[in-house]
Amino acid sequence: METTESKFGEYVRRIQHFQEALSLMAWDLRTGAPKNGVEARAEAIGTLSDEVFALVTSERMGEFLTDLESRFDGLDSKTAALVRECRREFDRYRKIPRDRYRAFVVLTARAESVWEEARDRDDFALFRPYLEEIVAMTREFAEYWGYEKEPYDALLDPYEPGVRTADIDPLFAELKAETVRLVEAIADSGHRPNAAALIRPVTRETQREVCRWALETIGYDFSGGRLDDTAHPFQITLNPGDVRVTTRYDERDIRTALFSVLHEGGHALYEQGIDKELAGTPLYAGASLGIHESQSRFWENVVGRSRAFWQRYYGELRDRLGGGWDDVDLETFYAGINDIRPSLIRTEADEVTYNLHIFLRYDLERALVSGALAVRDLPGAWREKSRELLGIEPSRDAEGVLQDVHWASGSFGYFPTYTLGNVYAAQFREALDRDLGGLDPVLAAGDLARVRGWLRERVHRPGKQLAPLDVLARATGVDHPAAEPLVRYWRGKFVPLYRL
Amino acid sequence: METTESKFGEYVRRIQHFQEALSLMAWDLRTGAPKNGVEARAEAIGTLSDEVFALVTSERMGEFLTDLESRFDGLDSKTAALVRECRREFDRYRKIPRDRYRAFVVLTARAESVWEEARDRDDFALFRPYLEEIVAMTREFAEYWGYEKEPYDALLDPYEPGVRTADIDPLFAELKAETVRLVEAIADSGHRPNAAALIRPVTRETQREVCRWALETIGYDFSGGRLDDTAHPFQITLNPGDVRVTTRYDERDIRTALFSVLHEGGHALYEQGIDKELAGTPLYAGASLGIHESQSRFWENVVGRSRAFWQRYYGELRDRLGGGWDDVDLETFYAGINDIRPSLIRTEADEVTYNLHIFLRYDLERALVSGALAVRDLPGAWREKSRELLGIEPSRDAEGVLQDVHWASGSFGYFPTYTLGNVYAAQFREALDRDLGGLDPVLAAGDLARVRGWLRERVHRPGKQLAPLDVLARATGVDHPAAEPLVRYWRGKFVPLYRL
Numbered sequence A, B: 001m002e003t004t005e006s007k008f009g010e011y012v013r014r015i016q017h018f019q020e021a022l023s024l025m026a027w028d029l030r031t032g033a034p035k036n037g038v039e040a041r042a043e044a045i046g047t048l049s050d051e052v053f054a055l056v057t058s059e060r061m062g063e064f065l066t067d068l069e070s071r072f073d074g075l076d077s078k079t080a081a082l083v084r085e086c087r088r089e090f091d092r093y094r095k096i097p098r099d100r101y102r103a104f105v106v107l108t109a110r111a112e113s114v115w116e117e118a119r120d121r122d123d124f125a126l127f128r129p130y131l132e133e134i135v136a137m138t139r140e141f142a143e144y145w146g147y148e149k150e151p152y153d154a155l156l157d158p159y160e161p162g163v164r165t166a167d168i169d170p171l172f173a174e175l176k177a178e179t180v181r182l183v184e185a186i187a188d189s190g191h192r193p194n195a196a197a198l199i200r201p202v203t204r205e206t207q208r209e210v211c212r213w214a215l216e217t218i219g220y221d222f223s224g225g226r227l228d229d230t231a232h233p234f235q236i237t238l239n240p241g242d243v244r245v246t247t248r249y250d251e252r253d254i255r256t257a258l259f260s261v262l263h264e265g266g267h268a269l270y271e272q273g274i275d276k277e278l279a280g281t282p283l284y285a286g287a288s289l290g291i292h293e294s295q296s297r298f299w300e301n302v303v304g305r306s307r308a309f310w311q312r313y314y315g316e317l318r319d320r321l322g323g324g325w326d327d328v329d330l331e332t333f334y335a336g337i338n339d340i341r342p343s344l345i346r347t348e349a350d351e352v353t354y355n356l357h358i359f360l361r362y363d364l365e366r367a368l369v370s371g372a373l374a375v376r377d378l379p380g381a382w383r384e385k386s387r388e389l390l391g392i393e394p395s396r397d398a399e400g401v402l403q404d405v406h407w408a409s410g411s412f413g414y415f416p417t418y419t420l421g422n423v424y425a426a427q428f429r430e431a432l433d434r435d436l437g438g439l440d441p442v443l444a445a446g447d448l449a450r451v452r453g454w455l456r457e458r459v460h461r462p463g464k465q466l467a468p469l470d471v472l473a474r475a476t477g478v479d480h481p482a483a484e485p486l487v488r489y490w491r492g493k494f495v496p497l498y499r500l
Helices: A004-029 A035-056 A059-069 A077-094 A098-121 A124-145 A151-156 A165-189 A204-218 A254-273 A289-303 A307-321 A330-336 A354-370 A375-390 A416-435 A439-444 A448-460 A468-476 A484-497 B004-029 B035-056 B059-069 B077-094 B098-121 B124-145 B151-156 B165-189 B204-218 B254-273 B289-303 B307-321 B330-336 B354-370 B375-390 B416-435 B439-444 B448-460 B468-476 B484-497
Strands: A227-229 A235-239 A242-247 B227-229 B235-239 B242-247
Touching: A004 A035, A004 A059, A004 A077, A004 A235, A004 B004, A004 B035, A035 A077, A035 B004, A035 B235, A035 B242, A059 A077, A098 A124, A124 A151, A124 A354, A124 A375, A151 A165, A151 A354, A165 A354, A165 A416, A165 A484, A204 A227, A204 A254, A204 A307, A204 A448, A235 A254, A235 B035, A242 A254, A242 B035, A254 A289, A254 A448, A289 A416, A289 A448, A289 A468, A307 A330, A307 A439, A354 A375, A354 A416, A416 A439, A416 A448, A416 A468, A416 A484, A439 A448, A448 A468, B004 B035, B004 B059, B004 B077, B004 B235, B035 B077, B059 B077, B098 B124, B124 B151, B124 B354, B124 B375, B151 B165, B151 B354, B165 B354, B165 B416, B165 B484, B204 B227, B204 B254, B204 B307, B204 B448, B235 B254, B242 B254, B254 B289, B254 B448, B289 B416, B289 B448, B289 B468, B307 B330, B307 B439, B354 B375, B354 B416, B416 B439, B416 B448, B416 B468, B416 B484, B439 B448, B448 B468
Parallel strands: A227 A242, B227 B242
Antiparallel strands: A235 A242, B235 B242
16 A cells, blocks of 8 residues: 555655756766757756756645644654655745746856856956846845844755854854964964975876775775766765766876865765665755765865875875886875965865865855845955955956855855865864774774774764754764864874974 | 747657656766666666656647647648657557556566576576567557558558568568678688788777777767767767767777777767757657668768778778788778678678678567467577578577567567668668769768768758658659669679679
8 A cells, every 4th residue: 555655755756866867967067078968958957957846846745745744753763854854945945936936047047157257257247247136136035034043044054954153153263263373373384395296297097097096995986986087076976876976187286186086085985875775865965065075074184184094005106106206205295285375266275274265255145145245345355355364365356256156156155064064074083083092093004994984874874864963963972063173183283294 | 929839849848858868867877877876777767768758648748739730731841740750659659558558668678687687598488488478568569559461560660660561571582682692602702801810909098099080080070979988889869969979899809899980970970960950859860760770881881891981091090000000901901891701690790691680580570470480489490590591500599589689678670670771871872972973982082071961961951850761762862772772882892802
């Protein structure tokens, strides 16, 4: 006999099947789909997206939810979490008038291509009217969704459920003070790594092999994934057995591909580690953007930029680079992958100054959303903030306010999750260090399976069944993002490295 | 104001968008999708296929068709062709009871995997009950669809509209007699090409470059396509600007990749040459399987195995093979790619004996469908026919009756289109030869754009707006498949080559 639960499960699985097709179409566009087919592909994506939207917000979905919610306490925990997640999506879309949602989709699709042109031509004025409209609609949507204290909270919630500006403000203030202090101390130390020693040609073919080796080393399962070339690296999940990674290559600098693949590999380990029982549901996903980012930062930075990891693996890496690296010893390599200095572009920033880029964006986008800052004043405000936080300012908007696509996509509330990722990663690191009786010896022994096993049980397995702060509490015993572990991690690493 | 025509156009475009997703999912499965994701992928494909089936056979589609057919004479020719095509599909599926169609889909999906196992284990008995059920259902379906003379005609029609067994029988009889004569004459001639001279190692990387060069040489447009590795080469169209080719590599024998890429490239030139006005409709497709195959055979054999083509291009090929080929002159190469001799496996057969494999299958599947042959007697009948036609017989069913997937897929009526392709290709060759004032000098001059231009205008452009025999008539002036041009082509080529 078919129960409501089984029919609901089937309905939800159907949505996931369309999502798989959409994910594959997106992956394909970014890994070599021929340019002449892009326009038709965009239309096909539009058709399938409409279908997903219709299914997620249908009367049928509403009936399922009402029925299941009426006996919520009797549901098993997985079904309960599924009902909660579907309700969140349902309300999120249904609260916005359909024609306004469509207008927003069309507006942001156009804005993304205008933004690209504006960035290439260094012409903020071209992008400005679009951004003004996006900010206005974002403010309008925040009102539909509702919030307790300020509209920005309504935007943050879908990315980081349960986290509010009231949690972020003190956290970011503490981190900002510490970061500025640390960056100044490093600048004043007079020590500079010989990063130039790492700049030497490595063929794309060799780099690809190195990336495959790096992914296998951290435990990525190639029988459930693949690695491809792309312009802007990303990780994408088609289904639980198909978790893909992409990277890009700089034939003069191995660091670009290596750390991007460790980063995306960290995302992939999360996706490969989720409980397979959640397959075919939207719960087969990260708990939040911040928790997801914590996993990529963990493998990229906490592991991938540690001395302990390279004590074990630098010899293997050097062998794979095939000669020409004999003059680069472990210490030179370790220093060269930890070159801390303020720079203009977020995506190229080191693990310390990176957060300064986020504080800048967080302050500005929050002011845009509250109405305290007008879009016309944004480029000036950007330069001012940049000088204040990084000590440098862009001479061109292309290297300033126009460098990221997020606002053109209408993704307000997204940026802070990057720093939350760094914060969570350090919290996980301390808990792991405690539970394993010292992380460094485990890394130095190459016993990465123990590290992965801990993350899998504590962080990966529940997927989106748990809210991000519940995942955090479960793994660390602390139920909120805290600055101290990140500060302690930095001090432990950079005080000796830069002899501060 | 929205007219029925525009709403119909939108409805049809929507179907094409789902088809694009399905094609991409199929392409991906065959070009490196990770094995752990295959099962979930199959389910996603099932969901999207159901959606397409529902759209193609919906009440709404029925209403569109009834409305537009009521004023058919007033429709523009493109819309009229579209209505005709949609009606054909609509009737084809609606004539079969829904539960019977589903049963067939499930049966053939299972049968394909059983067939694979049966082939690997050389165990026809394992496959036999599935094939019996497939034959029974195929006979049942032929009755739903209806036919004038014999049930096989109902199966042939969707693949080759307008062509009947009554057209094929005399054609195949004539060709069979000529083929057997020619193959015997070649065997008796005492001349054998030194095919062993072509067996020498070429790295996969070099072969990939050679294949890209070959595709570019025949005029394949990479800005609207891409080339990938696969196990069983195929061409697939995602949309008019995204026409993909795949090939496979034998690192000991360049011929495998080279001729497979010319074959698939021929299919691709067809798809890239269709009128872009037909984009977003099922008319952006080949007129029939036979016409499609004529284009692949034309580039693979008529061009790709001609002396004239290699007079112009062999030097370039040899340069790209990068040394070690200096002892292989043009004549040795030309003879080596035209080694005619009976063999057991259809897909590895030369361009002459290939058709013998088709005659064998055509006779047997027709007898199965008419009821004259029982599945239990099939392996014996196969061996007998093989001895009669090819002069050899397989010692194992894996190399005989189990070698092709078609029957496991329920694709009865498909096989004869391969030989029709060879026949049409030769008819096109003669017309082209006449219109261009001699094909060989044009090939020898490397003026492939003229050849392609002729095919584009005469064959490719109309897509599926025309029936196959209308395409044939338009290009050649002859409105039926005729054996003589193929016979003349063979004599012109093989009499001198084998000094017959």
